[in-house]
Amino acid sequence: MKLGKSIVLAAMLSVGMAANASAEDIVVGSSLGLTGYGSITDGHWRDGMTIAIEAINEKGGVLGKKLKLVYEDNKSTPQQAVVVYRKMMSEDKAVVFDSGCISAGNFAAASFVTKAKLPMFLCSILPRLPDEQKWAFSFLPPPKFEVETRYEYLKKIGITKIGILGDPSPYGTIMRNIALAEAKAAGMDVVANESYQQEDSDFSVQIGRINASGGGAIIMIGQGNAVITTANNIKQLGLNKMLLLSSINERDLVLAAGKILGDQFMFPAPLIQVAQDDPSVITNPTTKAAVEDFFKRMKAKFGDIDPAQSSRAFDSIMMMAKAMEMAKSTDGEAVREAVEKIGHYDGVGASYDFSATQHVGVTKNPYAMAHVVNGKIAFKK
Amino acid sequence: MPSVVELVQSLVNGVGIGLVYGLIAIGFCVIYNASGIVNFAQGVFVMLGGMFAYSFLVTLKWPLALAAAASIIVVAGIGVLVQIFIIRPMWERKAPMFAIILATLAVQLLIEQIVILTMGDQPRTYPEFTLGGPLKLGPIAIGYQLFWVLGCGALMVVLLQLFFNKTRVGRALRACSQNREAAALLGIPVGGMLMLSFALSAGLGAAAGILITPTQYTAYSVGAPFGVNGFISAIIGGFGSAPAALAGGILLGVVQSAAIVVFGAGYKNVIALTVLLIVLLFFPKGLFGGLAKKH
Known part of the structure; x- marks a missing residue:
């Protein structure tokens, strides 16, 4: 009898915890090649997302909720990418993806991620099919x-x-x-x-x-x-x-x-x-201040890592948060439409101009x- | 159609990388002959050799000879630890051979992860042992490092042959390879021989890693491809002897190199694996397998 009560109590607690987790956090899923040939670039992409999420959460999060990054190693292979995307959708309940530079991995998952109407913010190029491109936003300069x-x-x-x-x-x-x-x-x-x-x-x-x-x-x-x-x-x-x-x-x-x-x-x-190495190359005062803040956060958390990827990862999370605020929702369709309406955005890694017809954000040679x-x-x- | 110069240059390059494959193949053979185990962690010893050599040579600024010797000793020590903590317990519990071989694969993944966590994922390289070069023979360029690979490879093969043929311990190791039960009955410590084979094998892998790193780089991930190519070399040469394994490595290196020239880089492994299949079809014990048995 005691055992039966314990099981029921444990079950109730676990249901309650799961409900708490989904109620309190906005889960951002990320498929990253943390081992294999993409390990360095995708590791830095993760670092950039991490400090962006910390910065956002310090200011109260998005829509009153904290952003929570859940990432999985796709081993730089498309096969493993499919596995981790599915895991983050079914188990972690990711409402949006911000994934690394392994294009083959993002391509492989794009069909079922877009069917679930989840926006994909990508370090890589866009998937090939128009229906998939509609849900994907590339932060990689063409x-x-x-x-x-x-x-x-x-x-x-x-x-x-x-x-x-x-x-x-x-x-x-x-x-x-x-x-x-x-x-x-x-x-x-x-x-x-x-x-x-x-x-x-x-x-x-x-x-x-x-x-x-x-x-x-x-x-x-x-x-x-x-x-x-x-x-x-x-x-x-x-x-x-x-x-x-x-x-x-x-x-x-x-x-x-x-x-x-x-x-x-x-x-x-x-x-x-x-x-x-030479901060004087940035002359725009607004950009300079943003970049200095980015470097400060990055150095404190990860040391002197390469900023090329991590800065665009930082930008991608900032734009994601902005889109959610604009949409007043984390619903995939609403977020996707909001990203298309952000207009010109000056980030620390580049400038972006997403629109309904332009899902590759970087339009000028950086x-x-x-x-x-x-x-x-x-x-x- | 590739020119003669291209073919000769590819031959030179193929010999260089093939020698490294050969050294790795010898490592496979040493353990296999002592125990029947195919050690799929052989590739990580190559990686570790390069990683430790970088740390000693570049970070600690030790002289080359000291850095190389220390790296080989450290990696040989890691080989011994693998034998003591993973292989020996399984061996003593009479685990099936496939389980032990699978365990070596797990060791490879484990060591790779430990390297990522402790040394990071950045690639490392250091200068060639002899600066300057290459040696130019008309349009053919031969990097100085190739001579180091050639010289060290030949030296190691000669030393191994002397060890196996002229020393008591070497002969005991050979006895284990021929019949472990009979060797044990004769009082040869088979367990100790297995440990020695892991030390030797890891040391050889480390030497290969130290020699090849200046021509490319080392990182946690380089072990697996080297391991695969070393394994193929050992099969082509036959698991019988060090010279046969070395010859298998050189053959594989040359075939891969020629395949790039004639068919393109994408076909490199297709051609190499085709050669492997042909060898296995006509010489199931490897090209030099029969020859080695006669000795």
Whole structure:
């Protein structure tokens, strides 16, 4: 009898706790590649969301409720992303998603997330289908900006023969296609078009082919540790004049690649990544104050991590909160419509212009070419 | 059609990475021959070798030789701990072989997570052991690190051969590989030999990691691909002897490299696995398996 009462009491308590959790918190789900090739970028995306949520909750939260971040590791694979999205929907009762940069993972989950009418704020590119894009908001600057920044720089310094070295991820494939399509108009001649796999340990063959084809610069497409292998391989092949123009990348990675290749290495960088070493590059006083507050919070919580991803993650949560306030609701449909009505928004990582027809927030090229000087990131002059 | 220069350069690159695969394959063989266990944690020893070498060399600024020796000893110690705390208890409780092999896979994941939590997920690299280079032979470039890999790989194979053929302990280890029960009846401490095999294997993996890190990077995640390629190399060469495993590694490295030149990077593993299947179809004990048995 006593056992029976205990079970009933425990059941009542657990129901009560579950009801409390859903009544008090607004659960933001996040699928992140915390292990695997996306671990660094997605780790920073999580950090940016964390400090944004802390900042919002310090001021009383949203609609009188606290925001609560629930994140799961998708191991940088689409298969695991499907599992964790489903878990966060069914068990954690996430009302909105703010997920990392593993585009294949977000693509894989987009169909059932959008069927549930849950908005997706993404570090990655948008899913492919229009019905899915309707519910997704990308905080990633479009891949074309990375390509254009590098082409413009090469044109300026008089290098026109280039080789492409890209990974086969959805993001990489899109950027490669853009790079090939825009090359002619930018005055570039793509003399070699090579691929690599993230887990490969040597790219000498591909680099050698680019060199043998007369390429003066390698346009590397794809983020992650592979940039270090590429830099090492260029050095080992003795290609002292070959330039390596990587994709946007994490601070640790570009510093490591810059240390290996020196002036031969450069990359497109957003303002905030350079501002971490040289705050004077930000001249707008409003932006400067916001960025300083962001750096202060970030440093206190996580140290000197790369701000490129985390700042946009910070912005994504801030815009999510703003949309909920505007909608006076956390209902997916209402939040989605509110995001489309926010209009121009100046964040710490970039400026965004979402609308009903524009779900890629960054519409102006936020990059300029940067390089590594004495262990610090600086704009190329 | 690739040019001759491309093919020769790919051969050079393939030999370089293949030597590293070979060293990892030898590590697989040492444990397998002593116990019948396929140690799927072999790849993490490669990763740990690079990680510790970075810490000693770059962070603590120790001299290269000291940093390398210390890394090998530390990783060999980790190998011993794995044997003592995971393998030995299962072995003594007569756990099925598949369970022990599965446990080595769990060890790999466990060590990776520990590395993330304690050392972080940032990739690390350090300069080549001999600065400058590469050596240019016409249009062919050979990085100085390749000579280090070649020299150290050859030295380790020679030392292993001497160890297995000329020392009592080495011969005892070989006896275990041929018949563990008979070796135990002859008074050979089979458990101790198993521990030694883990130390040797981990040390070899660490050496491979120390040698390869300057040509790419090391991070918590590099162990698995190296482990897979080392395992394939061991199968191609046959689990019989160190030179056979090394040859298997070189063959795999060259095939992968040539596949990139001829078919593109996406086909690298397709071709490598096709070669593996062909080898298994026609030489089920590996290319050098039969040869090793005769000795």
